[in-house]
Amino acid sequence: MNNIEIKDNLIPDLSSVLNLYNDVTWTAYTSNPQQLENALNNSLKVWTAWDNDLLVGLARVVGDGHTIIYIQDILILESYQGNGLGSQFIRRIFNDYQDVRQIVLLTDDTEQNIRFYEKNGFTQVSEYNAVCFMK
Numbered sequence: 001m002n003n004i005e006i007k008d009n010l011i012p013d014l015s016s017v018l019n020l021y022n023d024v025t026w027t028a029y030t031s032n033p034q035q036l037e038n039a040l041n042n043s044l045k046v047w048t049a050w051d052n053d054l055l056v057g058l059a060r061v062v063g064d065g066h067t068i069i070y071i072q073d074i075l076i077l078e079s080y081q082g083n084g085l086g087s088q089f090i091r092r093i094f095n096d097y098q099d100v101r102q103i104v105l106l107t108d109d110t111e112q113n114i115r116f117y118e119k120n121g122f123t124q125v126s127e128y129n130a131v132c133f134m135k
Contacts (some may be wrong), residue, residue, distance in 0.1 A: 004080075005050050006057075006088060011040050012048055016055040045068060047083050047092055049076070059089035061097070069097050071105040090120045090126045101124045106134070 014037050021029045021036065029036045040046060044065050049057030057076040063069035071093060076085045097103060105122060107113045114124070125132050 001119065003051055004056065004085065006085075006092065007048050007050065010048050011046060011047055012055045012058075017058070020055050020058055020075060020077060022053065023077050026075065039072075043072065045091055045096065049080075049089075051080070057085045057089065059086075059093065061093060062071075063100075065097065068102040069093075069100050071103065086116065087120055094121065106132070 014033055016088075017036065017040065018030055018033060021027075029039075040060065042062075043060040044062050045062045046058065048055060057074075057080065059074045060072050061069045062072050071090075074086050074089050093103070105117065107117065118124075
């Protein structure tokens with residue numbers, strides 16, 4: 001794990017991306033590869049994690065980059081999870097967008113996700129006396 005390199009704004013080839021998304025069973029993304037590729041290419045910023053030539057992680061944000069960003073994806077190959085890569089991605093996002101007023105993230109309601117994101121400085125929206133809507 002010591003050889004992992006995180007790169008900014010390097011969009012991997014589609015087969016590497018599909019391997020990563022399939023590994024974490026994000027099939028809503030992989031069912032339309034062209035849409036996924038377009039989404040990555042039109043993201044505000046993308047970070048990738050590499051073990052030599054193997055794509056092992058990816059994070060991306062969308063938004064205006066000044067008042068709001070939305071963390072769209074943070075995913076790590078299952079065999080590389082639990083080694084701090086997700087937290088490294090979050091630190092980079094917070095560092096790169098430290099002047100942004102709102103950093104928003106939507107994730108599955110699991111204890112593991114809640115612990116991970118709270119450990120990394122996120123607060124559930126209910127703590128802001130706010131509500132979240134989606135369609």
